[in-house]
Every structure is written in C-alpha cells, then in structure tokens.
Amino acid sequence: MAVEEIPQISPIIRHRTSHLGRAVPRREDRSALLGQSQYVADIRLPGMVEVAFVRSGEPHALIRSIDTSPAEQIEGVVKVVTAHDLDGVEQFPHFIEYNQPVDQFPLARDRVRYVGSPYAAVVAMDRYVAEDAVNLVAAATDFEPLPTVTTIDQALAEDAPLLYEGWPDNRLTTALIENPAVDRAFEEADHTFSETYTSQRQTGLPIETRGVVAALREGQLTVWTSNQSPHIARTTIALVLGVPEPEVRVIAPAMGGGFGPKCHVYPEEIVVPWLAMTLNRPVRWVEDRAEHLVSSVHARDQRHDVEIAYDDDGTIRGIRVHSIGNVGSGEIFMPGTAPTFVTGGSISGAYELPNIEIQTTCVVTNKTPSGAYRGFGIPEAALVRERIIDRVALLTGVDRVELRRRLVLREDQLPFRMPAGGIVDSGSHARSFERGLEMAEPLLTDARERYADDPDVRVGIGYANYVEPTAPTYHLTTGFWAGYDSATLRVDGDGKARVSLGLAAIGQGAETTAASVVAEALSLQPSDVTVVMGDTERSPYGLGAWGSRGAIVMSGSILMAADRLLEKARRIAAHMLEAGDEDIVQDVVLRDGFFFVEEDPDQRVGWPEVATAAWARTVDLPEGMEPGLESSGYYDPSDLEHTADEAGRLNAAATWANGTHIAIVSVRLSTGEIKIEDYVVVHDCGRMLHPGLVEGQVHGGVAQGIAGSLYEHLQYDSDTARPQFASFLEYLVPTCAEIPKLTLDHFESYAPHMPLGVKGAGEGGTIGGPAAITGAVSDALAEFGVFVTATPITPVTIRAALRPTGSGEAS
Template sequence: MPRRPGGRMQSTRPTLIGARVPRIEDDRLLTGRGRYIADVVRPGMVEAAFVRSELPHAEVRAVDTSAALGSPGVHAAFSGADLPIGPLPDLVEWVRPVRQSLLAHERVRYVGCPLAVVVADDRYLAEDAAELVDVELEPLPTVATADAALAADAPLLYPEWGDNLLLSMAPENPAVDAAFERFRTISGTYTTQRHAAAPLETRGVVAEHDGDRLTVWISTQAAHLVRTMLAGVLGLAERDVRVITPDVGGGFGQKNQLYPEDYLVPWLAMRLRRPVRWIEDRHEHLLTSCHARDTRIELSAAVREDGTIAALRGRVRTDLGSGEAFPGGFGPSLVAVGSLCGPYRIPHQCVAVEGVVTNKTPLGGYRGYGMPEGTFAIERLVDKIGRELGIDPLDLRRRMILDPDDLPYETAAGARLDSGSHRAAFERAVEIGERMLAEERERAEPGAHLGVGYATYIEGVAASAFSVTGIRSGQDSADLRFDPDGGVTVAVGISAMGQGAHTSVATLVAEALALPIDQVRVVMGDTDTAPFGLGSYASRSAVVAGGAIAQAAEVLRRKGTEIAAHLLEAAPEDLELADGGFQVRGSPGSAVPWAQIARVALTRTFELPPGTAPGLDARASYEPPGIDHGPRPDGKMNAAANYTNSTHAAVVEVDPGTGVVRVRRYAAVHDCGRVINPLTVAGQIHGGVAQGIGGALHEQLPYEDGQPLATTFADYALPTAGEIPDITTEELCSPAPEIPFGIKGAGEAGIIGPPAAIASAVEHALGVTGVDTTPLTPSAVRRLIEEARS
C-alpha cells in the first residue's frame, strides 16, 4: 500500500496539521475550571511555612524551634540539624559538588536560604510561629559579584574548592589562533542582567502518605523527574511515589528545577502522617526561586577584509549565585557558547566558560536558556564590525548567512543544521522592518527619535539535558489506546503549562489515525497514568511526543489494516486510511470505521482474523536521532534534535529627554518546520517576545552587598500590556527531514531575539553606539546619551 516517508499509510482526508484549530484546553481554563496547586485540598491537611536567612553569607550557630513548637496550632518545627535526609546528590560529575542541604545547618550562602520549617493548622498560624524561631548566624564576608569572587583574596563560599569556580572550561583551538594571527581583531563585551521568569503562579507542593504510597501534587514541568529524585532522596521505591501535576500557571524553565521545599513537604507528610501543603508567596518567589541570565560575554572576532568572521574566541562568565540548584545553573552558559555562531558561516570558535559562585540566589533555567545571551553578543558584535569597517551591518549579515545550498551544515560548535530558511527569513524580516519604520515615521511627531533593529538566530530544540542533570537524555513516550466506541486515549510523558500541549498532542494523534480531533482524549502530568517521560523544556514537547505518537500510531494502523481487510474481505494492500477509518482504495462505499474495528478488537474478538490477538493499543518511546549527550572527541557537540531559525525586527521610539524606550512595532519571521497549529505557534511567539521585551527594557534583580533590592512586584518591573506592541508573525516552513511529521519546536524562539533587536534599534534611533548591556532602563539610556555628547 502507498506510504508516506517514514512508513505512514496514505490518507484520503485533508491534513489537520497546519489547521487553525481552537485550543481544546482553553474553554476549561478561561471559565475558571482549571485546578492549580493552590486548589488542591486534602482531608486533615496542614500547612508549612519556612524560616529563611536574612544574611547573604553566614555560619549557622544555632536554630532553636522550641518557642515555635509551643505556638497555637503548631504540629511540628524542624531545623536542618533535625533532618535525617540530605544532602542532595550531586549527579553531574564534571562540575564541583555543592552538597546542598534541604535546610541549612552549617552555612547559608544567599538571602532566602531555608533554615527551618514550621507546620501548623493553617498558613497564618505557621507564619506566626515561624517568627518565633530563634536563629543565631555568624556573618561572613559577602561575595557580591562574579569579579569579586575571582579576586585572589576573595572569601570562599566552599572552602574545600580553593576558589569560587563551580566550573571552568578553557578549550584550545589552533585554527582559531591561526585566524587571529592572520586577520584584524574586533572585540566587545556584552552583559545580560539577572532577572527571573516570574510566572503568574508561584511554586507549590502538596503531599500525602497513606501508609503505603506517597502522592505528591506539584507545580512542575517534569513529573517523572520529580518522582525519580524524591524516591532517591527519601529512600522510597519509585513505584511507591506518585507525582501529579495539576494545571500549571506558567513554567518558563523556572519550574523545571527541583528545590528544597519539593523534598521537605513530602518528608513532612510522611513524618506527620497527614497531608501537608506549602504555597510560595511572591516575596519568597523573587527571593528563592531560581534567577536567570546574569552573564557577561567577552567576544572577539578575527575579521577578513570583507567583514566576514573567520573565527570567534572569548569567554562566557556567569554569576551562578550560590550554585545550589538542580539542574545546574551553568547549563545556559554552555548553550550560549553553542549559539554564538547563529546562522552564519563562521568556521571556527574557541570560547571559555566560567561559572562563578556568589552570595546570591542560585541561577537556574529560564526560557531561552542561554540563547538570548549568546544571540545578544554575536548580533551586537556583527553590528560593531560593520560600523568599524564601514559596511552596512545588514549587508555584512548577507555575506555570512547560510543559503539553502549550504545545508546540511555543521556550525563551529557542532550543531548540525539539516534544514532551515535562514536567508529567506532574514530578507523578509528586513522588508517588514523597513516598512514598519516608514509607517511609524509618517505617524510620528517631527523630530521623533525612531529606529529599527534586527536579530537573527537559530534555536536548538529537544535538547539533551544529560550534561546538566546527569540523568536525563532525550527520549519520551506515548500510549495510544482505543476504546470500544472508536475513541482514543493518548497518554504522554510531556507536561502542560499553558503552551497548548493538549491541542498539539490531540492534533497529531488525530492526524496519524485519520480521526476527528474531538475523539481524542489526552492524559499527561500523572506518573501513574502517563508513560515515563522527561517533561517539557527546551522546546521538546512536540518533537518527542510527536515521534512517540507516530511510532505507536503506526502499530495501530497496521493492526487496524489487518482487521479491516478481514472484515471487508479485501487484501490489506488495497486499503487506505479514510476519514475515520479504512476504505478500499477507489471505493468509498467499501469502508470500515475505527469504531467497528475497535469493537472487534476489544469486545467481538471472535470476528478477529485468525492469529490476531485481542486489543487495540500501543506504547512507543522515541528519541530523536543524532543528539550528542556529551562532547565528541573534537570538543564539538550537537546537543539538540533540530534547529529552528528566525529573524526579528523591532521599531522603537526613544525620548532623549527621559531615556524612555517604547517598542512601537515588532515582527518575527519564524521557521519551526511544519506548523502543527498556527494559533498555538503565534501564541508562543507573542508570549516569548513579551518576555524578551521585559528583559531588554524593564526587568532586573539588583543586589547590594548580597542583599536583594527587588523582592516584590513594586520593585521588580514587569512589562504591562501598555509596553507590548502589536506583534506581527510570519511562518516559513522547512520541514525537519528526520523528525516525524516534519515538526521542530517553537517554545523558546520568541524570547531570543528582542534584546539584540531592541538594542540595535535604540542605537539607530539615537545615533549612538555601545548599547551592549541590558536592561535599557531610562537611566541607562540617559547615560548612553550623555556619554555620546561628551
């Protein structure tokens, strides 16, 4: 029978992939029927509150919980010295161990570090009692910045290390050295500030132990990873731990981390033999949930006479805070190195990495995961090269950007690009950007300072996480099960956190089996009902779930073909998938629906073909091909399954009197392979761009001598709807040749481009140079203007 590439049977119905299908999860969420972690209430439940360090660096002399234990409604109070569990395992062997305690009992290394926990009838009583815990800390000198941490006489956060480097990588590349000896050098230093994901829903955990099994409800992006880690730390068999993820009000990588509270609340439930809940407040969230970015990239290019780059070298230095994070906060630094070459023909690079510990909240994951930082550095450097050589920066990019004939192409870092529309996306974005600037100039008051800027990049999707976890590789699973009425239940190991995962999964199942989408029920986020999976991060969900769905669906199609052929008294090779079942090719009247096939397979088994087993279900696990889980002998690494590409255009208006930057128009021309649902992809891009604008202009987490200065939304400036312009998105389509359905991923693309595009636009608007640091707050812009005048 005719089959599509990859073994798929031909279908006679129009494809669902690419259709603008309304998201199936939205009605429930928008009508208030969502169930988030704070909605989980168990009989007899008590609540926890934490005592946290007010000092950034100190030795713990004593933590006395006796007064708290005598407070009304209190059931328990524990300090670090009381805990029989911990420290947490250090699973990544190639970085230094931090031996993180669940409650600090020897040393605190950041403000907000948990010292004790109090459990009471409700949160109010728990917090009142927590104030009675007597903590004695002996202050230690504060390590305030990454530069200070590397000074010869710097205080040490981990004295056994001998310095403050969690990791230090200094590769060598003779080809890079040769290029720098031969060609002119142009350099720059590019800094991305510390900020945070700030999801609408903070973190939270509810745990219950029934004497046999532990059930944990948690707001996370990776339920099975939580189960694995909980079982290991608490000394339980994984089969005796059930992890349930309710609706998640935003994850953005910050909920891909595991935190001390995630272990402590389940331990408390086991110890007290009653359900325990902890819901993080916003102050706690900004203090203790992992921060992000805080990276300085020193980058130099060996530049040929025509401006093209022969080689890159430099250093990525990241302030990791205390380093007490899992997965490790050093991961984005590695991704930044891998993204520096972008979609350009740059044959060689050699970039060092330094992960420095300081007395700040630990660094972790955030949407983009190093790619915004790397893109900001290379795009700013390309603009600088163009200025210094008198070459239009757009023409310089045209000289380096990949053409279709260059593909497949391996970057200097080892990324294998097998498809993409790098030049087409760039040219289209420039066309849109010039038009938007002209239109804004027509509307603007005389003398308005308007400018346009661009950023072009690639995004690795479905990446391996082994190098930052020591336990996660790249696979995921799917179970497909027909019911007797012809409906299908699909269970997948990925997680939903607002990105439209239910709709994407249902679409792919309906597409693979030629079913209406409303006949597909999606299950995820429960380790008892979903097959083992690694969760949702790194724009991986559609790729890995889609691959597993394609393989499981192929099993069902083959069995369905055998049963249909038997019922129709036809040869299997004469059948084709039709809308809702199978038909004899060219004879629509000779058809069998899936409902009839399911009834035969599940209830009327006497009608099955001889030798065919009952049942109509299949499970498959899928790992995308070609992923490196560690560096190859040449030091290169293809860490992702595939790579999207995009170019962004930003039009800004700058008020030179106040320094206020307003993004007037924004466009993203994006290529994520075959688009499952244009509405979902547009939503992903819009949301990412909004976060990118926030990071470029507003959001920051400043510290003064280890004390955080933005611990509420009164101080942490998130963009509002008034700061986000209308966003134009256009999708190109370069199907991934080795991935089922030809899909790639779209979860992080929107956030990567705004910092670089907006910085370039501000330079254009003001006629200044040196916009090399974010955020571009009014005071920062005013300083740029004053420096230019002087």
C-alpha cells in the first residue's frame, strides 16, 4: 500500500460489523475498579531497594561541597551518589539547534538553578530511611547562593544575573517572523491599541505522580516508568547511559494520567537505571506530591505583548504579538520551548485574521523547568485572540458576537491556510459557533433570572472559537523525532488477533479504541482482539501518547497493517476455497469473520482455518508461500510538515479539530466570588470512534481549562524565586463542587485526508476555558469598566478591580 493513500477499512470487508461510533465497553475498567491495575508504584521485585532524591532548596546557587558521610552512616542506607559518581553517564542530548545549549546532566553538578533541582540520590532499604538520609545530605551541602531571576522582566533586564555562563543573556531562544502586510495594516488602520495578556504558571498534575523501577534481568536493563512515550524514553536512556539500545527495555505500565508532564524524559529516569546497573539489584523511586510540584514540568507561564490595528467598523487590520514564555531553568529533556511557539502559531484560531506578526521569546529563570501540558500553548493563544476580539468590540461598540460572526471560518473558505501555515482542511467553525449560541441563550436567560433579585450579583457570558492542531509534528518539540506511529498485527491459529502499538495508554481508553479498529479492519469482534501497548520489547517503535494523536496514528497504522495482512489472508483463503486455484483471489470477500466468494457464500473459510494454515498446517498454504500471518504498519500523516518554509510557516499538524466554548458566569460583587453557572461546548473532532470516550476527553479537558482560569497557580516569590506552594493546600485543583454540569454537542466533520476521517480529541477541552471565562467575567463586570487581561481570576483580583481606585484591569 502506498503511503499517499489514506488508510481506510479494506473494501473486501463487505459487511461492516460497526464497532466504530458505538459505546463499546471499556476493557481497561475491570482491573482498575477491582484495584488490580498495576501502576509503577505497585511493582515489587525481590531484593528491591528504594531511592530518594536530594533536591535543591536554593533557587540559584553554586554547590561548594557535599558531605555524604553522615548520611552513609545511617543503618539501612545502601549508597549515596552525587553527579560526580555517575561514571559513564552523558549529558542529555542537545537536539534543537535554535535553542541555547543547556548542557543538562542528570544530577546538578556544580550549580543549581531552581528549587527542586536533583543533585544527589540516596539508596536505602526502605523509603523512610532514604528520606532520613536525604535530610542529612541536604544539611551537609554547602551552597553559595547566587542572585535570582524570577520574572520575565527580571530575566530580560540589562543587568540581569545570567543563569548560564557563556550565554549573552537569559534568552533560551528567540524568533521573529516579519510580515510586511502587518506593517502596512498598522499604517492604514484607523486606530491602534496595545495591551498585555498573561497566563499563569500551572501544571498537568496527574493524580499518579511519576515513578521509576529499574532492574537488570538476564542481561537486559528493564525500566518501568510512568512515561507517555516509552520508546523515546528508551532511546534517551540508552543514549545518556551509553548502553546499547537493544539492551534496554522500557515498560510503561498502567498510568494514572499523563496530561503532558510525563512526555519528558527526566533525570530520575537516568539515575534510577544507573543505580540498578551499578548495584546490580532492583531499585525503585516513587515521586511524592511535594516533589512533583517542583520537579515535574510546569507550563503556561506566558506573557503576550499585543498591538492591534483596527478600524472604526471593528475590522481588525493587523495584530503584532510578542509571546514570551518563562520556561524556568530550562533543564529538561525535551526542552520547554515548543509550547510558546505553538502559541504563536495558534493565535488566529478559528478566525480569518490574516495579518499577524509573531515574535517568540523564551527566557530562563530560577523556576522549575516548564514543558508540556495538555493544550501545549493553544489555550494561551485562545486567551490572547478572544481578548483581542473583545477589546476591539469594546473600543468600537461593535457587538462581540457580531464581530466573531464576521471573522469565524465558513465552510466555503476551507481548506484555509492560517497565517502561521496551518492548513485547516475541514471543520464546522461557523456552524459550531451558531450552535453554541443557540444552546447558551436559554441558559443565560435562566442564569439572569436566578439572580434577578440579587443586587450583589452580576451575570456574564464569554466566547471562544478554536482550532486544535492534532497529530502534530514532534520535530519542533524535540529536534529529533517527527510524526509517525506504528502497529504490528497478528492473527493466531485460533483466529484471534493481537495488535501491538507504539502508542502508550495513559488512561484515555486507547486499548478499547484500538480493539474496535482492529475488529472493524479484520471483521472480528473487539473481544477477539488482544491489545499490547507501552512495552518496547513487545511493541514496535512509536512516538507515544501526546498531541491528540492516538486516534489518528493508531487507526492509520492498524489499517495499514490490516491491509497487508488481509492481502495474504485472502490468498490463503482463495487457495483453500478452490483447492489450489488462486484465480479467484480478487473475488474473495470477508464478512462476519468468514472469507468466501460472493456467488457462493455457503463455501467459506474462517480466520481460524486461514491462520492455522499460516502458522501450523502450512501444508495447506499455496505453494511457495511464506508461512506466518503478521504484518506491521508505520503510519506517517502525509500532509504533516516538520520544518518551516522561508516565511516561517508550516502545517504543523496532520489535521485540525475545532470547537466553540461559551461560559456563563456569575460574580458576587461584595466577595469577588466567581461561579461558573453553565459551560457550553460544541466539539468537532471529525468522525468519533467512540463517542463516550470523546466526551470523557472533553469533560476532563474543560475541567483543566476552568482550573487554569480560576484556581491553579504555581506562585513564586518574585524577590527570591522561592516556590510558594508545597501541597494541594496552595495548588488548588478543582473538585466536583467547582466544576458545573457541562452542556455538550458534537459535529462530525470528517477529516478528508485522515484514516477513517478521524481528528484528535485529547486537548480541545482545555483550549477554550481561559478565553471564554475571562470574556464572561469581563462581560459581567462591564458596567464597572473591568476588562480581564490575566488568569487566574480570583476573588482577590476581582475585588481589586472593583475598588474605586482600581485601574479597571483585573490582572
């Protein structure tokens, strides 16, 4: 099969068993409900010892000396190591040429650059003793504090302390895509306006923290790790440890949520395996929550300096955006620069906004390194865009909805090339917006009625229309990997199938979906399909679960493998049906698991006979045919681009989902309390393989969007770069009492160039929240001149904005 062809269900399958689009029960549930799923922390091996890491309490300091001897004297301590003990270990690779080199070593060598930076590790007989020893190592470390950098302004100041010697400043990367049309727009427009929008530091926060278990088993280094990309983890571990890749096996067992932070390869994923090799015994480390909050990547810490050129009639002539990401110390593999670039590329969203100039800067500071979090820069872009539209509406007196109607993409404009290069191939942008408005109208009326008699409450509504780039390139993010994924498919002698996937399961129901796609592709039942994921020894190389790519790349690779397998199965079946005559092979069809010729359906062979011939009774095979019934597919989305053109544009995603979010909020003036009264989502991810799972993705994503709008904030003291959070008492994750019942509807605009017409659905839910909620709160408080420009919006920021002396800007 040629790669240009879109993998689809083979035409030889005449009767679709239709497992797709139906509520197939989740196969993942039973073990999880019974408490039998095995997560990393549940792994116990004979002779296993525990690791705890010593982390810097200093935001920026030179390490003068570390005295490990007091810790080594504790009974039960097996070993204490610092960076200088890690023989044979390399730095993490530097793959992204346009970034300054960070030279990250798995343990900080001579300098720490954030609170939480690991600089030593203790191995002990149990975790309690290991933590005792950690305290002794920390107490016996002599730091020489250095001046700190916390904020973007501090990082960019002329006399800023530098985090890295040898760099000219604290810019990890910077890029400007100039656009002469934008300069013209600014000259010709009636007016210009400047404003700054800010998104606060948050984190993906899986309820299962990270964890690593490593052991040498029969000469092979086996690493169990809660990582969304086990194959990428394996390649990186082999590279950094200097071990041949075939001697490393990475297993991502049951995962308690990913959300982005587990896409990265962390120091612990190097040090724990090194300890297992050095000690020649199994070693385990399980991150605790306090560690997680400072050691797993943060995200969304961005500022956007925006200039808008507009006319009196509300026409937005041009936009200049300087997006500045505060990426913390930068000491993380892969680097945390990509989300800020994605923000720039996503500014126009679901609108026709052609003249945009994007400047991107990432600065290093003495905060935890930032990186991936579901949405990956796109929620921030939505916030900027929808604030711009609301601002222009306010400045010109044009209705906010009317202005969006003028701009939102119509079907007759598709395919639409976005200013940053994305090609929106299909979608229901205008239709979704209109449907959302229709759904929101009675809810808004009800909300206003509920509070009609309460003079202390104001009600408001806010809007966001987005596109979600799905199955994106990984090349800009990693500087190395790109965009494909894989499936190996086998039908065994009993006629049951086994598919192994390069993807990892992170809790979203991917195994259930994979079984349905295989069943559909081979005319079997989902219960006939065994799914293997997350083990580099048992599944083909693939890039993992991120970027809303699972449904697309998994379907594509399964269908390619199925096509190859069916071609052979059909030849075997033809041979068996016609006792050696292969001429009928083109007439053989497959229905309900049986191969036959349409004219003679009574004479048929099933998968068990065909597969038995392939594996065991090979005397039944056509003469000269190679035994076996197994094939692989490596699906690489064809329209996906990995490098930008001269104008800096690229189509960075295989396809583009879309959606509309509308938030209805109430704000209590006396307390500043904000309540989300209703939240409307119209979602279009192309064909839905499993509507219940898609809805689940939307639900969870929206909750994270609400969380980032109103609650979650990783605050640092700006004078000292010290984190002001250590637990869930400071980092406020919303509970069921904060998340309202959501009102959902779907469209299905099939992706024209994707397998089965699917688009990704993993991140869309997160995108609209900050944009829609800031819009709604601004609307509620419009009479007081409040215009929200920053998240999170809290009772404190509301009350400040409402004070008579307040500037009117809630930020």
